[in-house]
Amino acid sequence: MTSATHGTPAVAEQVGTLDAPRSPYMRKKTTRGNYELYSWVFMRASGVVLVVLVFGHLFVNLMVGEGVKAIDFAFVGGKWSSPFWQIWDLLMLWLAMIHGTNGLRTIINDYAERDVTRGVLKGLLYLAFTIVVVLGTLVIFTFEPCPVGADPELLASFCTA
Amino acid sequence: MPTAQGGTLYRGREGMWSWVAHRVTGFAIFFFLLVHVTDTALVRVSPEAYNAVIGTYQTPIMGLGEVGLVAAIVFHAFNGIRIMLVDFLANGPRYQRVMLWIVLGLFVVTMAGFLPRHLMNVFGGH
Numbered sequence: 001m002t003s004a005t006h007g008t009p010a011v012a013e014q015v016g017t018l019d020a021p022r023s024p025y026m027r028k029k030t031t032r033g034n035y036e037l038y039s040w041v042f043m044r045a046s047g048v049v050l051v052v053l054v055f056g057h058l059f060v061n062l063m064v065g066e067g068v069k070a071i072d073f074a075f076v077g078g079k080w081s082s083p084f085w086q087i088w089d090l091l092m093l094w095l096a097m098i099h100g101t102n103g104l105r106t107i108i109n110d111y112a113e114r115d116v117t118r119g120v121l122k123g124l125l126y127l128a129f130t131i132v133v134v135l136g137t138l139v140i141f142t143f144e145p146c147p148v149g150a151d152p153e154l155l156a157s158f159c160t161a
Numbered sequence: 162m163p164t165a166q167g168g169t170l171y172r173g174r175e176g177m178w179s180w181v182a183h184r185v186t187g188f189a190i191f192f193f194l195l196v197h198v199t200d201t202a203l204v205r206v207s208p209e210a211y212n213a214v215i216g217t218y219q220t221p222i223m224g225l226g227e228v229g230l231v232a233a234i235v236f237h238a239f240n241g242i243r244i245m246l247v248d249f250l251a252n253g254p255r256y257q258r259v260m261l262w263i264v265l266g267l268f269v270v271t272m273a274g275f276l277p278r279h280l281m282n283v284f285g286g287h
Contacts, residue, residue, distance in 0.1 A: 044248070047241045054234060063275065067282035068227060069219050073208035076201070093198065100191035107188060128195060136198040139205050147208070154208035 039102055046095045053092040077145030077156035086140055093136045101129045175258045183240050186233040193230055224283030228276065235271050239264040 019026070062068055079085040104125050112118040146159035203211040217223055243260045247253040253260075 044245050047238075047245070051238045051242065055238070058231060058234070062227070062231070062282075063278055067279055068224065069282050071215050071218070073204060073211045076204050076211070096194055100187070100194055103184075103187045104191055107184065132195055132198045135202050139198075139202045143204055150208050154212065 043099060043102060046099045050092070050095050050099060053088060053095070056088070057092060073154050074156040076143075077159070080140065080143050081145045081156070081158070090137065090140050093140070094133065097129055097133050097136075101125060175261045179240055179243075179261050179264075183237060183244070186237040189233050190230070190237060219283065221283060224279070227283075228279065231275055231279070232268075232272060235275075236264070236268055239267050239271075 061071060080089070105122060108118055108121045108125065112121055146155055152160045200214050201211075203214055218227070240261070243257070243264050246260060247257045250256075
């Protein structure tokens with residue numbers, strides 16, 4: 001970077017960080033990776049899947065039969081005794097929580113201007129994410145549809161059959 | 162909040178307001194999700210505990226809350242598809258406005274299918 005063709009010494013100093021001629025164009029030169037790109041792609045990919053999962057969930061739980069009035073322990077027992085609904089709900093839990101947490105991360109980044117505020121809010125967000133995802137996953141896989149000693153009236157019909 | 166002196170990029174109309182609505186509905190749905198996973202976790206406590214809490218979802222006030230929840234989800238879902246079409250179709254940005262009106266039309270149709278059924282379940286009969 002000593003070439004006289006770069007103009008005055010002051011300018012030559014400024015262009016000291018320029019890339020060599022004909023090096024490939026780089027939009028940014030930081031080494032922070034493509035995290036935001038992947039998060040952008042994830043929002044769209046998970047969004048498509050979530051439309052199917054959530055609409056199916058709402059249809060089965062609110063539209064079929066007596067809708068919300070039919071939901072009780074026995075209803076959940078009936079659903080989660082089938083691996084189909086276990087995997088459906090597990091996928092929905094994880095995708096919705098990552099999708100939602102990433103959305104809230106964006107909102108916090110937009111509106112919380114002080115570094116400390118932003119850090120605290122995102123710390124709480126990630127804490128809530130961890131608790132809810134771990135709790136939900138454990139519940140789906142450790143659920144007992146026919147607990148011993150429970151009132152049979154409250155259980156799914158296959159528990160007493 | 163916008164603080165730039167020369168104004169901000171978004172200046173109202175369909176583009177900005179759909180963005181605001183997407184953000185508000187997403188924010189609300191997220192907090193319902195936190196509550197909903199927690200109340201469902203009560204199935205691990207006892208059938209009685211779960212039934213007691215899920216019973217509150219069947220009251221008229223919560224029934225109306227579910228209308229709001231479903232409305233937020235339906236808008237967020239259809240507008241999310243619109244965002245993807247704006248992003249990925251070559252002519253997407255040109256049709257963003259007309260696509261918002263399609264989103265709102267589909268929203269009305271979907272809610273027209275959901276509302277009578279749900280309100281009958283919540284308010285009708287026993």
